[in-house]
Amino acid sequence: MKKFYTFLFLIPILLLTGCQKSDTASNPVTGDETGTVIINGEVVDFSTGSPVANAAISLTGFSTDTTINKSAVSDGSGKYTFEFTIKAGLELAVIAKKEGFVSDSTKVFAVANRTITASKLLLKATGSGGSGTRNPASVYLSGTSVPHIGIKGAGGLESVQLIFQVVDSMGVALDLDNAVNVGFVLAASPGSGTVLNPPSTRTNANGQASVVLTSGTKAGVVQVTASISVGSKIISSNPVAVTIHGGLPDLTHFSCVPAKVNIPGYNIFGVEDIITAYVGDKYSNPVRPGTAVYFSTEGGIIEGSALTSTLGVASVTLYSANPLPNHPVFGPGFAAITAATTDESFATIRQSTLVLFSGVPIINCSPFGFDIPNGGSQLFNYTVMDQNGNPLSEGTSITVSGEGKDFILTGDKESTLPDTQSRAWTTFSFTVADAIDTVTAVNRLVITIKSDGENGKASLIFSGIVR
Known part of the structure; x- marks a missing residue:
């Protein structure tokens, strides 16, 4: 049993020594650190898998405070390397081109102080000695400069850059030889000055086209669509939603x-x-x-x-x-x-x-006693309120009832209070009248006023004569 307990004691030590922070690529550490990043990659023939030498490699990407635009050439083994300084993480596009081949591209996420291996770039021979004519097949949003913007004049960001990617039927970005015009429209807008600029532009060497959306004075969701004309056919992107937030309080x-x-x-x-x-x-x-x-x-x-x-x-x-x-x-x-x-x-x-x-219910009535003559009547004014003279809370029920004979009770016999602060809802009235024409009758009548609600319950009972 001694060996068993010794083994249990060693387990935490092993766990602690195995959980130290690693700075290898298998355990990346993200953050805002500035450092060198190395990107390695390889270009091969799509059909044979053989290395492709002397391919032109471009590396591009941007953020609000960083722009990367570098180039390299693959060596005899089809290998290439980029080395540069970066702050925090940034998504980059890698594009390989060579005469006689269809270009290919991939994306990598660069992190400072790391060595990254990009996916293989596959170049497919065209058999024509040139890049060949490639038609656009799809256009989609590839990035934005900021997630949302504010209305004009609110003191925040008023513009956002939308970057659209145009690719052929194989999903390869169009190059400059196959550049096309991309038009932009507001598919939906809150109005009040929201604009797109430019209304159209031509794709760059990476097959990308950018437009800037600038807000007006109305908040809401804007939808932007990019489209390309290919003969009689229109190729459009899915609507891209951009939120325009309101300004500061007024x-x-x-x-x-x-x-x-x-x-x-x-x-x-x-x-x-x-x-x-x-x-x-x-x-x-x-x-x-x-x-x-x-x-x-x-x-x-x-x-x-x-x-x-x-x-x-x-x-x-x-x-x-x-x-x-x-x-x-x-x-x-x-x-x-x-x-x-x-x-x-x-x-x-x-x-x-x-x-x-509001507080506890209190009921008062005037007159408190009565003697109603034969054929006569009596008006009663009563109040239901809290100890501060304020109305009771919503849903409070107020009822008036009588116990006796030969009388008629009319007026505010049943009331339910609304959600109110008005003291008009503290004052009520009812009338008791003799119902039978008799000279000698003397009938005792007991009147009960009740209040029931979240403030509590209360009742007032008094009596008199109806002749």
Whole structure:
């Protein structure tokens, strides 16, 4: 058993020594490091597999801060090598060309301080002593300079370069000898100044054609299509979607609203309400996604911030809790909720809303006693409110009933409260009338007023005479 425990003790040591960081190509390390990258490759005959010497090799690629454009010639073994300095990772196109052959291409992903082997380039002999005429068969998007742009005048990127690749029926990029014109159109656009430039261009030595999309003042999704005319045939790319985000917040297009204007939270803690900010730019677009909105409350507690969605919406949860709200104008129970963000001038803009924290139900009625003469009637005014004189929350049911005989009860006998802050929903009335013409009858009538809802239950019972 001693040997068994010794073996278990050694396992963690072996695991630790086997998990050290490697700097070999089999365990690449990505990042923003700057260093040398070496790309090795080979050019062979498509039919025989024999090395192809003296093939012209081009290596191209670009990003927002790096451009690679290099050339080499394959040696007697069909081999070639590129060595250069790069920062971070970059996708590159490798193209091989030689007279009497159809060119071929491949892609490699270059990483600093690594040696990379590219896929074999296969050159197919044309049998004509030249590159031959090759017609375009397909056009597709091969890259973009940025993932999305913003509207014009919003302070962000307003243009994106779209790079389309044109290939023949074998999937090989067209060369300069077979260059074609590529046209660009907006298949869908929000309008308001969105443009493509140039409207058409000719493919380069790599079979690529580029167009720049510049935004207008309207946010939305733009669709760009590239097309080529080959005789009477039109070859088109799939529509390429580009998102144009809105600008910075504008006070005129900034709103803050609650899901419920009245919650039963003055005496009950933990009641939730959703507070939502709707944020637009000066052109009525939703602001760019991820815009921060900050929230504060003068009653209860609230989540401090949220980021806008693609529709410019940011929501947080308000919870009833201490401190109990006491508004300087509207009084106890009313909490001011404020949403704040920053506009294009870096100024803080704010919008506020009110949420009522309603309390427990209290019922009063006048008159409280009554003696209705033969053939007569009596009007009763009653109130159902919380201890601060505010209306109860949505869904509260209020009923009035009578127990006796020879009477008629009319008026606000059954009411259901809406989501409201108006005190008009605290005052009600009903009428009791003698139903039978009798001179000597004396009937006792018991009246019950009830309130039932999320604020709690309450009832008021009183009685009188109907003659």
